[in-house]
Amino acid sequence: MHRRAARDVLGVLIALALAGCEAPPRPGADLAVLSTTPDEGAENVPISVVPRVVLDRPLDPTTVDADAFRLYSGDLVPGGAVAYSVVDRSLTFTPGVTLRTRLAYAARLADGVRGIDGSAPVSPVELVFVTGSDDRGRPAPPPDPTFDGEILPLVTARCSSCHAPPAPAGGLSLASADDILRAAATTSSEWLGWAVVAAGSPARSYLLYKVTGSPGLVGRQMPPGEPLALDDARKLERWIAMGAGR
Numbered sequence: 001m002h003r004r005a006a007r008d009v010l011g012v013l014i015a016l017a018l019a020g021c022e023a024p025p026r027p028g029a030d031l032a033v034l035s036t037t038p039d040e041g042a043e044n045v046p047i048s049v050v051p052r053v054v055l056d057r058p059l060d061p062t063t064v065d066a067d068a069f070r071l072y073s074g075d076l077v078p079g080g081a082v083a084y085s086v087v088d089r090s091l092t093f094t095p096g097v098t099l100r101t102r103l104a105y106a107a108r109l110a111d112g113v114r115g116i117d118g119s120a121p122v123s124p125v126e127l128v129f130v131t132g133s134d135d136r137g138r139p140a141p142p143p144d145p146t147f148d149g150e151i152l153p154l155v156t157a158r159c160s161s162c163h164a165p166p167a168p169a170g171g172l173s174l175a176s177a178d179d180i181l182r183a184a185a186t187t188s189s190e191w192l193g194w195a196v197v198a199a200g201s202p203a204r205s206y207l208l209y210k211v212t213g214s215p216g217l218v219g220r221q222m223p224p225g226e227p228l229a230l231d232d233a234r235k236l237e238r239w240i241a242m243g244a245g246r
């Protein structure tokens with residue numbers, strides 16, 4: 001009985017010691033693709049398609065650049081914009097031109113892209129598809145969240161019960177508009193060297209990893225036991241991308 005208790009204590013101490021040195025996280029299993037748009041090998045794909053790949057974990061933001069996920073067709077390299085979402089763990093490529101009809105394209109993940117834990121795909125990620133002639137247009141993006149209308153009420157309802165003075169959880173107060181805006185100037189005590197909120201850079205904002213979960217997370221996913229709805233996490237991501245202001 002006593003020996004078991006001692007072993008439990010030892011286990012907890014080891015876990016604490018490991019948790020303390022886990023920033024940035026270490027390599028884990030291979031980086032895997034969970035889903036793609038369009039499906040691999042799809043034919044008759046609308047020329048309005050926005051190719052997308054969803055990974056099984058967040059990416060190391062230092063490995064994601066404007067070429068992280070691109071489209072090719074032989075020597076043809078259509079211009080366009082790459083967008084990465086921490087919340088959706090997705091890379092999308094929005095072509096800046098209309099794709100050609102009945103042509104084979106390959107959407108490729110750049111070789112250097114890594115998971116937040118240093119993981120790499122086992123084999124190169126390439127998504128091959130053939131366009132048809134259908135143009136379905138692209139869905140309008142969701143409206144931008146406003147600070148007072150959406151972010152403040154969301155954070156107040158879901159975070160302030162613990163993250164409030166006099167002794168805010170994790171040393172982080174999210175109890176008032178000013179406190180939330182100040183998070184942009186706070187560095188994380190869990191992932192050293194990371195900002196809690198990096199204005200304009202969702203992928204460098206520890207708060208988003210904390211609310212969506214990530215390998216190497218220190219402590220628990222937030223809010224503990226009651227994860228945010230994806231849509232709410234997306235609002236936080238968009239707000240940070242917009243500059244995390246009021």
Ligand code: HEC
Nearest residue numbers: 158159162169170172188189190207210218219220222223
């Ligand atoms: C039930 C209490 C509770 C709620 C609710 C809660 N947190 Fe936390 N939070 C904690 C505790 C305790 C810690 C420190 C230990 C840990 O990380 O698990 C923490 C740590 C954090 C950290 C890490 C701070 C740092 O310095 O790195 C962030 C970021 C965070 N929480 C964000 C949030 C957000 C955003 C919400 C709301 C969506 C939220 N928390 C809701 C209790 C809570």
